[in-house]
Amino acid sequence: MQFTHYTLADDHITILSESVIIAEDDSYLDVDTPLTESASSYARDLRGITRALWNGSMDFDQTFAMFQDNVRIGLTRAWYEGAKECGIQPSELSPEELTALRDVLYSEDTHIFGFLDYVELNSKESGGKFAPILSRVDLWANRYLDVVNRAKMMSCADRKMAWRLGPTEEHCVDCNRLNGKVKRASQWARYNIRPQSPQLSCHGFNCLCYFEPTDEPMSKGPLPRLSGG
Numbered sequence: 496m497q498f499t500h501y502t503l504a505d506d507h508i509t510i511l512s513e514s515v516i517i518a519e520d521d522s523y524l525d526v527d528t529p530l531t532e533s534a535s536s537y538a539r540d541l542r543g544i545t546r547a548l549w550n551g552s553m554d555f556d557q558t559f560a561m562f563q564d565n566v567r568i569g570l571t572r573a574w575y576e577g578a579k580e581c582g583i584q585p586s587e588l589s590p591e592e593l594t595a596l597r598d599v600l601y602s603e604d605t606h607i608f609g610f611l612d613y614v615e616l617n618s619k620e621s622g623g624k625f626a627p628i629l630s631r632v633d634l635w636a637n638r639y640l641d642v643v644n645r646a647k648m649m650s651c652a653d654r655k656m657a658w659r660l661g662p663t664e665e666h667c668v669d670c671n672r673l674n675g676k677v678k679r680a681s682q683w684a685r686y687n688i689r690p691q692s693p694q695l696s697c698h699g700f701n702c703l704c705y706f707e708p709t710d711e712p713m714s715k716g717p718l719p720r721l722s723g724g
Contacts, residue, residue, distance in 0.1 A: 533576065534643075537569040538636030545632050548611060550619045559611055566603050566635070571596065573639045577646025580708060581654060581680075592649050599642055603635075610635070633701070640703065641691035647706045648689060651680035654708050658690070661703025667696040669721050670704050676714045680706070686718050696723040 544565065548558040574596045575585050588596070610631065617623030640661075647656065658673040660666055666674070673688070683689060683706070690704035 533572060534636075534639045537565070537573075537639045538633065540565050540569070541636050542629065542632050545611075545614055545628060546625065548614050548618070549623070549625055549628060555611060555615055558614075559607065562611065563604065563607055566607065567600055569639065570599060570603065570642045573642040574599070574646040577643040578650040580647055581650035581652075583650040588650075592646070595645065595649060599645070603638065637691060637699070637701065640705065641689070641699065644690050644706050647708075648680045648684040651706075651708060653679050653681055655711065655713060656680045656683060656706040657709040657711055659705050659707050661690070661705060663701060663703050666704075667702075667723075669695045669719070669723060670697065670702065672719045673704075676718060677709060677711050678714060678718065682718075688718055688721065692721070692723075694721045694723050696721070698723050 541562065544553075544558060544562050547553040548555065553561070574592075578585070578588060578592070583592075613631070614628055617628060619625070655677050656679070657675065657677045658670075660670060660674045670690075687694070690706065691699040691702045693699050695702065
């Protein structure tokens with residue numbers, strides 16, 4: 496089993512407000528790595544760490560520390576990737592963007608203990624199956640794309656953003672209705688409509704849709720009302 500263990504003690508990392516992780520060296524977080532590759536790597540690492548707890552390869556404390564480190568740095572990298580698509584470098588993030596990133600990381604932190612406690616209670620030794628746990632891990636992993644899109648909504652501000660369908664075999668009603676819609680990033684944010692949102696009819700489960708900066712004409716009329724809220 497191989498997975499990446501990021502450590503918050505690394506000399507390249509500065510902790511701000513106890514939660515926000517800012518890389519002093521842009522290359523450390525691999526923001527030039529293709530999005531599909533970095534998102535897949537994040538998912539693979541979380542699965543590997545979780546499986547190690549489930550099968551007894553690591554104890555709870557080891558798993559918690561490693562899972563937390565990967566979530567914090569992985570989602571920070573996701574935010575950087577989204578911002579970079581809008582031409583914003585990590586050192587150029589606004590105070591509002593840093594606060595939003597901190598809030599994302601804090602929210603994830605508050606759910607780690609409960610998730611890993613569930614994994615330990617349903618361990619291999621206890622007769623638990625890994626398949627149901629894997630489904631939950633993938634929900635954690637899908638947050639990567641959600642954070643990328645959130646960063647775009649803030650960093651692109653008044654740039655036009657088009658909703659694009661992700662490479663899934665089926666798409667929910669809301670994602671199909673939003674496909675191709677073009678609005679300013681600030682408008683998407685004002686209506687709180689984004690890919691991977693729990694307000695979508697698919698509730699964001701396995702949603703691979705994304706925002707794409709575009710020069711296409713703005714879509715006329717209001718955005719459709721979401722049906723999953």
